[in-house]
Amino acid sequence: MFIKELALWVCCLSGIVACVSAPPDRYVRQITPERVLQEKLEQQWARVNAEEGVRQQFNRAMKFRTQVCQRCHGTDGHSRNGRCPNLAGQNPAYLVQQLQHFSEGQRQDFQMQSIVKKMTDADKVAVAIYFSRMSPYPAITERGDGAAQGEVIFHIKCAQCHGKRGQGQYNYPRLAGQLPSYIRMTLHEFRKLNSRRRITIMRAIASTLSEAEIKALAAYISTME
Ligand code: HEC
Ligand code: HEC
Numbered sequence: 001m002f003i004k005e006l007a008l009w010v011c012c013l014s015g016i017v018a019c020v021s022a023p024p025d026r027y028v029r030q031i032t033p034e035r036v037l038q039e040k041l042e043q044q045w046a047r048v049n050a051e052e053g054v055r056q057q058f059n060r061a062m063k064f065r066t067q068v069c070q071r072c073h074g075t076d077g078h079s080r081n082g083r084c085p086n087l088a089g090q091n092p093a094y095l096v097q098q099l100q101h102f103s104e105g106q107r108q109d110f111q112m113q114s115i116v117k118k119m120t121d122a123d124k125v126a127v128a129i130y131f132s133r134m135s136p137y138p139a140i141t142e143r144g145d146g147a148a149q150g151e152v153i154f155h156i157k158c159a160q161c162h163g164k165r166g167q168g169q170y171n172y173p174r175l176a177g178q179l180p181s182y183i184r185m186t187l188h189e190f191r192k193l194n195s196r197r198r199i200t201i202m203r204a205i206a207s208t209l210s211e212a213e214i215k216a217l218a219a220y221i222s223t224m225e
Contacts, residue, residue: 038096040125073087082185083182088136089135090173095132096125138176140180
């Protein structure tokens with residue numbers, strides 16, 4: 001009995017000592033492939049933005065290197081195809097994260113998964129910087145049916161993560177100005193049982209939305225600047 005209790009105490013004490021002495025960073029900053037990519041992104045971002053000359057050279061090279069992406073995502077990062085998202089002005093941390101999710105199969109799309117197979121970490125970082133630096137503009141300029149209702153729901157249910165202006169923050173994507181068809185399709189996708197994007201907090205959030213709310217949200221978000 002005594003031995004058991006002693007063992008329990010030793011266990012508890014060593015747990016407390018480990019918690020107090022270990023830097024908290026060890027728990028939050030795990031060295032995952034995604035973390036490595038985010039660090040490369042920070043370094044490359046600083047390099048590209050340091051000098052006007054470097055930036056111009058980078059833009060010229062990337063305009064050529066992203067020709068394949070432009071076919072679906074548009075020459076200015078604004079897609080004309082309802083299934084393809086706009087990339088212009090998108091949060092770069094989110095862009096590299098999603099490219100990594102396609103590589104790992106956590107997010108599934110036949111076309112994007114074949115494309116990322118040929119991309120290195122440096123390619124992923126470079127395209128994320130290139131598209132995120134493009135100026136975004138809204139997919140829809142006039143507020144349509146349901147946009148007013150969408151605005152109310154957005155501020156209650158979405159703004160805390162995606163930002164008050166839908167501009168994105170941390171790893172959360174920019175939604176402002178995104179194509180309404182892509183928003184509707186994606187919200188439906190999150191809810192599916194066998195979703196192509198099931199490992200995300202959005203699954204629970206999208207499940208609380210009615211069909212009418214999804215339409216209203218898409219009508220509002222697509223007009224946000
Ligand atoms: C043949 C068309 C096609 C081409 C070419 C293409 N994409 Fe995509 N891309 C898509 C589609 C479709 C999706 C949406 C997939 C989904 O529904 O999950 C997508 C999604 C993405 C996303 C996720 C964005 C978000 O908002 O979640 C990124 C990032 C992306 N593509 C980057 C690229 C890059 C970089 C290239 C070029 C190297 C490229 N794509 C080329 C069709 C394409
Ligand atoms: C708790 C934080 C949180 C809240 C609240 C939230 N989202 Fe999200 N949202 C996320 C995350 C994280 C992702 C990235 C999902 C992934 O990795 O696949 C995302 C992705 C999305 C996407 C896909 C964007 C793209 O480019 O593919 C849409 C659309 C979206 N959210 C809409 C909404 C709407 C509409 C609401 C309100 C009803 C909402 N979100 C509320 C965290 C949140």
